[in-house]
Amino acid sequence: MIRITYVTITYNAAGVLQRTLDSVLSQDYPDITHLIIDGASTDGTLKMVDDYIERSNAADNGHRIQVMSEPDEGIYDAMNKGLRSLDGDYVCFLNAGDFLPAADTVSKIVGYISLAAGEENMPAVLYGDTDIVDGEGRFLHHRRLSPPENLSWKSFRQGMLVCHQAFYARADFAIATPYDMQYRYSADVDWCIRVMKAAAKENVPLLNLKMVVANYTQEGQTTLHHRESLMERYRVMERHYGRIQTFLLHCWFAVRMLT
Numbered sequence: 001m002i003r004i005t006y007v008t009i010t011y012n013a014a015g016v017l018q019r020t021l022d023s024v025l026s027q028d029y030p031d032i033t034h035l036i037i038d039g040a041s042t043d044g045t046l047k048m049v050d051d052y053i054e055r056s057n058a059a060d061n062g063h064r065i066q067v068m069s070e071p072d073e074g075i076y077d078a079m080n081k082g083l084r085s086l087d088g089d090y091v092c093f094l095n096a097g098d099f100l101p102a103a104d105t106v107s108k109i110v111g112y113i114s115l116a117a118g119e120e121n122m123p124a125v126l127y128g129d130t131d132i133v134d135g136e137g138r139f140l141h142h143r144r145l146s147p148p149e150n151l152s153w154k155s156f157r158q159g160m161l162v163c164h165q166a167f168y169a170r171a172d173f174a175i176a177t178p179y180d181m182q183y184r185y186s187a188d189v190d191w192c193i194r195v196m197k198a199a200a201k202e203n204v205p206l207l208n209l210k211m212v213v214a215n216y217t218q219e220g221q222t223t224l225h226h227r228e229s230l231m232e233r234y235r236v237m238e239r240h241y242g243r244i245q246t247f248l249l250h251c252w253f254a255v256r257m258l259t
Helices: 017-025 045-059 075-084 105-116 153-158 171-175 187-201 226-241 243-258
Strands: 004-010 032-038 064-069 090-093 125-133 139-142 167-170 206-217
Touching: 004 017, 004 075, 004 105, 017 045, 032 045, 032 075, 045 064, 075 090, 075 171, 075 187, 090 171, 105 125, 105 206, 125 187, 153 187, 153 226, 167 171, 171 187, 187 226, 226 243
Parallel strands: 004 032, 004 090, 032 064, 125 206
Antiparallel strands: 090 167, 125 139, 125 167
16 A cells, blocks of 8 residues: 655644644555654653654554654755655655544545556556645635646645645655755745656656545644745745846736736
């Protein structure tokens, strides 16, 4: 069976982590690995994780949970630790506060892979839609940017059309593409583009799941450091799409916002 790995990065996340853990625990698909990469939390995060492991064992749902807790150099360093510990066929980074929409989300994803591609021709990336929730996990709205029917690495010239939490990378491509530590807020954008570039180079397709696969909590580091994130994202786009094209695209973005 296709194994899906979720990587959850935590640091003093007890206030928002429970809904993330509950959403993975509730999945009716058995072949799930959940890697929890903790930055040496000092609140109730690790106690919450211990309770989660006990509940998963009691449920006998087939899920595997692995925990690492030690100091790190930031969220992308923690994500690279997750990549180095990766187990399974696909990986998705589901951070503390974010959660899967329904108990059959993973079953539907795996079913769509088998229907659309088959297990012998697995896509390099699976991608879907995202709903935005508030700090209490309540639905706010659908994400403004929606994935195109046919995604490619060039699609991100129009912005990050697929949320990081709705981007499932095949394990071999993910492991070969660690997060670039020069970025503090936008290494996820760069990572998604580089994974898709690698897939294009090997002529491996990407698969649109055509469903909401993640609920994303609006608050986060990118929201807290909005200006720095935008500046860094501009640098990422210059890196992949060129200085002139990036400048012209942002001029168009500015005009579009004013009209």
